[in-house]
Amino acid sequence: MLRKLLKYEIKDTARVIPFFYLIAMFFAVMALVAKQLNLGWLTGTSSFILILVGIAVVIITFVVVVMRFYKNLYSNEGYLMFTLPVKPQLLLASKTIVAFTWIVISFVVAIVAICVSLYGFGVNGTMLAEIMSEFEKYGLEKVIYFLIPMILLSILYLLAQIFFSITVANRPAFYGMGAASAFLVFLATYVILQIVQSVLTIFVPFSIELNLVGNVSASLSTKNMLGSLLENINGLTPTNITIGLSGYVFVVIMICVLFYLIGRMMNRKVSLR
Amino acid sequence: MWYQINWMVKGRKIKMSKIIEISSLQKKYGSKTVLDNISLSFEKGTIVGLLGPNGCGKTSLIKIIAGLINDYRGKVTIDGNIPNEYTKSLISYLPEKTYLSENNKAEYALDFFEDFYADFDRKKAEEMFKQFKLDPQQKIKSMSKGMQEKVQLILVMSRKAKVYLLDEPLGGLDPASRKAMLDIILNNYSEDSLVLLSTHLINDVERIFDRVIMIGESKVLIDDTVDNIRQTTGKSVEGLFEEVFKC
Numbered sequence: 001m002l003r004k005l006l007k008y009e010i011k012d013t014a015r016v017i018p019f020f021y022l023i024a025m026f027f028a029v030m031a032l033v034a035k036q037l038n039l040g041w042l043t044g045t046s047s048f049i050l051i052l053v054g055i056a057v058v059i060i061t062f063v064v065v066v067m068r069f070y071k072n073l074y075s076n077e078g079y080l081m082f083t084l085p086v087k088p089q090l091l092l093a094s095k096t097i098v099a100f101t102w103i104v105i106s107f108v109v110a111i112v113a114i115c116v117s118l119y120g121f122g123v124n125g126t127m128l129a130e131i132m133s134e135f136e137k138y139g140l141e142k143v144i145y146f147l148i149p150m151i152l153l154s155i156l157y158l159l160a161q162i163f164f165s166i167t168v169a170n171r172p173a174f175y176g177m178g179a180a181s182a183f184l185v186f187l188a189t190y191v192i193l194q195i196v197q198s199v200l201t202i203f204v205p206f207s208i209e210l211n212l213v214g215n216v217s218a219s220l221s222t223k224n225m226l227g228s229l230l231e232n233i234n235g236l237t238p239t240n241i242t243i244g245l246s247g248y249v250f251v252v253i254m255i256c257v258l259f260y261l262i263g264r265m266m267n268r269k270v271s272l273r
Numbered sequence: 274m275w276y277q278i279n280w281m282v283k284g285r286k287i288k289m290s291k292i293i294e295i296s297s298l299q300k301k302y303g304s305k306t307v308l309d310n311i312s313l314s315f316e317k318g319t320i321v322g323l324l325g326p327n328g329c330g331k332t333s334l335i336k337i338i339a340g341l342i343n344d345y346r347g348k349v350t351i352d353g354n355i356p357n358e359y360t361k362s363l364i365s366y367l368p369e370k371t372y373l374s375e376n377n378k379a380e381y382a383l384d385f386f387e388d389f390y391a392d393f394d395r396k397k398a399e400e401m402f403k404q405f406k407l408d409p410q411q412k413i414k415s416m417s418k419g420m421q422e423k424v425q426l427i428l429v430m431s432r433k434a435k436v437y438l439l440d441e442p443l444g445g446l447d448p449a450s451r452k453a454m455l456d457i458i459l460n461n462y463s464e465d466s467l468v469l470l471s472t473h474l475i476n477d478v479e480r481i482f483d484r485v486i487m488i489g490e491s492k493v494l495i496d497d498t499v500d501n502i503r504q505t506t507g508k509s510v511e512g513l514f515e516e517v518f519k520c
């Protein structure tokens with residue numbers, strides 16, 4: 001059944017999102033052709049628009065998948081979806097997988113669009129290679145291996161919070177508040193989780209320590225992040241950076257908790273208007 | 274008023290095989306109780322009318338059986354199971370709202386039902402589309418309200434379900450279409466299934482009911498066969514309804 005749900009989820013979202021990829025592609029081709037033909041004003045204009053389209057693609061993708069989640073489950077369409085002979089958790093899984101995939105693709109499209117724009121503005125391969133070699137000089141080229149999983153985790157975390165807020169806001173207790181309830185629940189959830197995450201990151205003595213002298217080396221540490229922060233605030237030049245890891249562990253746990261709660265609410269507490 | 278023996282309804286013997294059992298059901302919205310200590314059971318092979326004024330809890334009862342409302346007290350079982358994905362596979366549900374995606378063509382809905390419901394008879398649905406001059410290539414949003422309701426009813430009645438839950442299926446239709454819709458229901462329901470139909474257009478549908486349940490003030494006020502109502506009260510169902518819910 002999950003395969004069928006995914007099929008229809010992809011079908012329905014594929015009508016809107018790829019259209020914006022085509023727009024990005026159009027301006028990318030225009031910027032590259034204009035650059036080849038040395039049409040300065042056209043290169044500049046199309047490169048500038050391309051940056052905007054790149055950013056818009058990510059925002060629009062988020063809006064589309066969030067609207068889809070709400071409309072398909074909690075508006076009139078929910079009467080069909082929640083009476084399908086499938087576990088509600090499968091509905092959630094299909095929507096999360098497809099939403100996550102589209103957002104990742106949109107991020108890739110946005111990065112490519114920004115790279116093409118930079119090329120249009122005159123940032124060439126040599127300059128990028130110089131920046132990369134600076135990173136490599138300090139052994140930071142491996143940061144990307146941490147960065148990519150962190151971005152993917154953040155996308156999933158944000159989706160979990162949004163889907164959780166929409167699901168909570170569609171409980172009978174929130175009916176009177178209308179559409180604003182989902183936004184308010186999201187705001188409250190986001191602020192509370194951010195505070196807890198920050199506290200855990202700074203104060204719990206579980207961290208990764210980066211040695212900045214010579215080649216950068218990293219090691220797990222039982223120091224908390226507070227000392228490193230105070231050194232920075234006091235203007236001392238730190239030889240080590242301590243990055244608290246508990247916040248990230250909290251994020252992973254909260255992603256599981258939020259999806260569990262959404263599934264449970266969809267299964268036992270759903271009450272369509 | 275309730276019979277635990279086999280009935281003779283409109284000349285045919287009804288098998289008393291219970292498909293839905295409800296005991297001590299209570300549903301509240303905030304402090305307002307819409308269903309209070311309701312106990313009912315429904316047998317296969319019957320067409321049951323669920324009648325009552327607006328806001329009396331008809332739709333809530335249907336939504337609970339369909340598995341759309343889970344925060345209630347009491348016990349509801351369908352074929353011995355509390356509402357879950359198994360019971361949803363037995364139930365063909367028509368809500369009072371248009372639940373089809375408006376941006377899609379009717380054909381998309383046919384594909385969707387075919388994919389998710391093993392008991393969906395696509396050929397039958399397509400024949401009914403032709404019979405009612407509906408174009409599967411037409412988008413749902415470009416159809417009139419009546420056409421949308423016909424499409425939904427065709428989809429729902431093209432399933433070989435054990436239970437058909439029809440919530441106000443005639444609400445937005447002209448009299449000619451109402452007759453056509455009732456024919457769809459009568460021609461496609463099998464003697465092995467239950468039809469639970471809520472409506473306030475009693476006069477139009479009275480002829481198809483075997484049994485009638487009237488709900489008011491959160492309780493079951495009348496629960497009897499149509500034949501019995503006529504014999505004991507000398508009134509039509511609509512006449513009795515008007516008397517029971519007299520303002």
